Amino acid sequence: MITVRNFDELKSLPRDKVTGKIVLFNYPFDKQMAAEGRGGEAYGEAVVYRGDGPSAAARQGAVACLIRSVGGADYRLPHTGQTTYADDAPKIPAGAVTAEDADLIVDLVRQGPVKMKLTLTPQQLPDVESYNVIGDIKGSEHPEQVIIVSGHLDSWDLGTGAIDDAAGVAVSMEAANLIQKLHLKPKRTIRVIAWMNEENGLAGSKQYGKDHEKEWSNHFAAMETDGGAGHPIGINIKGKFEIKKLLAPVLAVLQESGAGGTNFAEHIGADIEPMEKAGVPAFSPIQDSRFYFNYHHTAADTLDKIVPKELAENSAVVSVLAYALANMDQPLPR
Numbered sequence: 437m438i439t440v441r442n443f444d445e446l447k448s449l450p451r452d453k454v455t456g457k458i459v460l461f462n463y464p465f466d467k468q469m470a471a472e473g474r475g476g477e478a479y480g481e482a483v484v485y486r487g488d489g490p491s492a493a494a495r496q497g498a499v500a501c502l503i504r505s506v507g508g509a510d511y512r513l514p515h516t517g518q519t520t521y522a523d524d525a526p527k528i529p530a531g532a533v534t535a536e537d538a539d540l541i542v543d544l545v546r547q548g549p550v551k552m553k554l555t556l557t558p559q560q561l562p563d564v565e566s567y568n569v570i571g572d573i574k575g576s577e578h579p580e581q582v583i584i585v586s587g588h589l590d591s592w593d594l595g596t597g598a599i600d601d602a603a604g605v606a607v608s609m610e611a612a613n614l615i616q617k618l619h620l621k622p623k624r625t626i627r628v629i630a631w632m633n634e635e636n637g638l639a640g641s642k643q644y645g646k647d648h649e650k651e652w653s654n655h656f657a658a659m660e661t662d663g664g665a666g667h668p669i670g671i672n673i674k675g676k677f678e679i680k681k682l683l684a685p686v687l688a689v690l691q692e693s694g695a696g697g698t699n700f701a702e703h704i705g706a707d708i709e710p711m712e713k714a715g716v717p718a719f720s721p722i723q724d725s726r727f728y729f730n731y732h733h734t735a736a737d738t739l740d741k742i743v744p745k746e747l748a749e750n751s752a753v754v755s756v757l758a759y760a761l762a763n764m765d766q767p768l769p770r
């Protein structure tokens with residue numbers, strides 16, 4: 437075995453040091469960053485080793501690749517998630533070890549040669565037919581113009597997927613439910629989508645793109661909730677800066693529950709990315725991300741992690757914004 441901290445350290449090693457070895461990427465998730473409420477950024481920095489580490493190791497002759505689990509809590513829980521094998525490298529076996537075990541392996545390797553036997557059982561089975569679940573509240577004036585409110589249906593199999601992303605599906609369905617209960621009549625169509633296969637290749641999002649890309653100009657806005665159910669403090673926006681001004685009356689309403697803030701983001705949600713790229717303004721609630729990555733993609737992603745009041749706060753933010761977008765007098769700038 438050999439251990440490296442990052443890609444640069446791996447690249448600095450001569451090929452014969454790596455050939456035939458198991459490589460462990462021991463890149464630590466930045467807990468301080470997550471504690472400051474920037475869990476998504478901390479995840480982004482570390483998750484590249486899960487995504488690209490195996491191919492990087494294989495290019496230098498490694499026979500298998502391990503990573504330090506990408507997550508914020510050290511409870512000896514391995515975290516799973518997607519790996520992308522590059523076309524120009526052998527597809528070597530790969531897995532994640534807990535933070536504690538990564539530390540142990542690093543210590544042992546420092547003391548002398550370490551051998552490890554890996555028993556990895558996952559396999560990629562052929563695709564089966566599956567579905568996005570879509571429901572519309574038809575707009576009363578512009579039914580062809582659509583505001584998407586969404587989360588994803590699938591989850592990794594270690595836990596139950598309560599925070600990733602049953603929460604996002606529940607928030608989106610509840611947004612529609614609240615609008616119905618209040619007998620509101622949105623002028624544009626509010627479309628709730630529970631996306632299929634976000635985690636393992638975005639098949640549902642890609643199919644929706646194939647079916648609807650000619651209608652992107654009629655997709656007024658797209659929202660996705662995929663960051664758990666933590667207390668929201670405002671709205672992430674991907675779009676022109678003028679959007680913030682246009683939403684000022686809505687933000688004033690949301691501020692009554694402490695959710696009137698805004699953040700301009702480069703990217704909002706994996707499933708709505710095709711629309712983001714086509715210029716459709718995109719939104720999500722700014723959720724408390726301090727603890728999300730403690731549980732995300734682990735056996736501990738279970739319903740007890742969700743605080744019902746905070747889940748409801750997210751539904752409130754999403755429904756207020758969705759309804760406001762549906763009834764805006766002017767189009768949003770693109």
Ligand SMILES: [Zn+2]
Pocket residue numbers: 588600601634662
């Ligand atoms: Zn998710």
